[in-house]
Amino acid sequence: MKLYGLRIFVSDIGKAKEFYAETLGLPLSWEMPELGAFGAKLDNAELIVEQAHNEEDREYVGRFLGASLQVDDIVDTYERLCEKGVAFSSPPEKQVWGGVLAHFHDPFGNVLTLLGEPR
Template sequence: MELSAARVFVRDIVAAKRFYGQILGLPIKADGAQHGYCVFESGSADLVVESVADDAPEEDRALVGRFTGLSFKVQDASAKHQELLALGVRFTGAPEKQFWGGVLATFQDPCGNGLQIVELPAAA
């Protein structure tokens, strides 16, 4: 099996489209913003950003503003952290070296979803 897509749920599709496309620099693959979604190219899997209405059921609204578990691979976590900070991205802290050798930094999209940048350890 191969991962085809990951989904992130947002309240404001226009702000999300700008954030993922212009701030993070992910190419847009399908612009369905008028229908509440956008699809971005993100390596081997697509990133689907989907709007959740204010009057949606509580279990759907709970999908917005949480840690997603999604990590974006970067060559240099410190440099990317500084670049994204300069663009107004909110990080929860500075990049931190992990026990397994990589470096992680957690940030939030405009709707409060937690995402990460990850610098993988050099091959031994």
């Protein structure tokens, strides 16, 4: 098995596209406007962003996703995203296992994590 993708539910697909593609700078690999969805290809998986269409989907908006996006320079990425208005829970913090994490929120309250590997 291998990880194919991570699904993120949002309440406004247009605003989500602006955030993920423009603010975060993730390259879109596909779009399905008729379904309210798009994908951004990461090195090893697909980030799939979907419009919440019904009550069940809406329950998944605004949660901690447990998804870590690894970056080469976490301090630089953190500062650049802060300048673009991305809301972080706290600055990058070194973890007991050696890595560095910083949690941020998309415009819908979904929480993702930046990961800086130990040096």
